[in-house]
Amino acid sequence: MFTRFSDIDRLFGTMDMLRQRLDNLYTDYNRPYRSTWLMEDGFLRANLYQSGDAFEMRLEVPGMDKDALDIKIQGNYLEISGKRDHNVPDGYKVHKTERLNGTFSRSFTLPDDVDGARVEATLKDGVLYLTLPKSEAAKPRQIAIS
Amino acid sequence: MDKNTEIAKRDDRNIEKTRELYEAAPAVDIYENEDEILLVADMPGVIKEEVSVNIDNGRLALSGIRKLESGGVASWEEFGNVEFVRNFSVPQTIDVENVKADLKNGVLTLHMPKSEEAKPRQIEIKTA
Known part of the structure; x- marks a missing residue:
């Protein structure tokens, strides 16, 4: 069977x-x-993926423009901060406000150093995708057996 | 064909459902003025094709499915594929024909206009 x-x-x-x-x-x-956009302690939700020579990071940033986000990298230290302000539209009465408002910041210590000059960031459908190539020193290296 | 894809394919052909996406309730803001009810919901990662909005007999059902490409070996994962689901009761006076939905940067905005009969009306007082 x-x-x-x-x-x-x-x-x-x-x-x-x-x-x-x-x-x-x-x-x-x-x-x-219930799921809210920020985790309880005010952190953005993030995923970190690793491949041989790069990291990929994804963060939930619904409703944010690229101008509202600030990404800083130094060595293996990554900091993402930003601000989300959506005001009550004019002339509307408020029934419910669950979506969080205000500034946030989250920092990460990556497992390896990152080549800051080649980092790419894209924003798509409310998710921020960061491609973080590892620095030359941190890359895996093929060792020839003599 | 390696075993994994074979099993995944068999899953697709199944008659019975075995796995479901996690359901999550999106955070919403609800505003109202004289002409419409405005609903704003956070659905990061959801694309337009995967959103459904149903209004039926005073019940509004929102659903948005997030399918992210798998990114490789995960060091940590705090969010994943999920179905954003939430239901609301809405007044019967919503003009269902003219409801407008708009999805931008993972935020769904739903304009629900009130039908003409439901709008407040100014009553003029006549002096006899």
Whole structure:
């Protein structure tokens, strides 16, 4: 009946989902957990990926222009700060304001030194993508066996 | 074909769903003036094609799916693919035909105009 592991995995996956749905039925059905843009302590959410000779970093920055962001790099120290201010549009009454406002800053210590001159940053759909090439000294090197 | 892609392909062909995206409620601002209700929601990383806005019988359902390309070996990950879902009750007086949605920099702006009958009206007092 089950010829592959993925079949068993699939079966359990479906059962898990059913159980979750039943668990949620009374407590918070249709009420997913809240996510806010900043983490509780005021940090932006960030992902760091590594490949052989570069880091890639992604940060959630919804609704921010490139002018509102400030990126600084020194060696392996990266600091991202910015400001988000969206004012209440004129003549509107406020019902709810959950989106956070104000200044923020987050700093990272990267595992290796970065070549600051070749860093690229792009902003797309509210996510900031940073490509951070490692500095020459930090790059992996092929060693020839003599 | 390596095993991973084979399994991923089989997943696509399944009749039953086995995995779901995490659901998250986006942070929203709601404003109102005499002409419309304005809703602003943060959905970083969501593209236009993956957003759906449904208004049906006084219920507004927002959904936006974020699918990011996998970036390589993750050293740390604080956000990932997620479905932003949130439901609201809206007054029946919304002019559903003229609702406008706009997505920019991961922020969804929804203009919901009130229908003519629901707008406040100035009553002139006549002297007899």
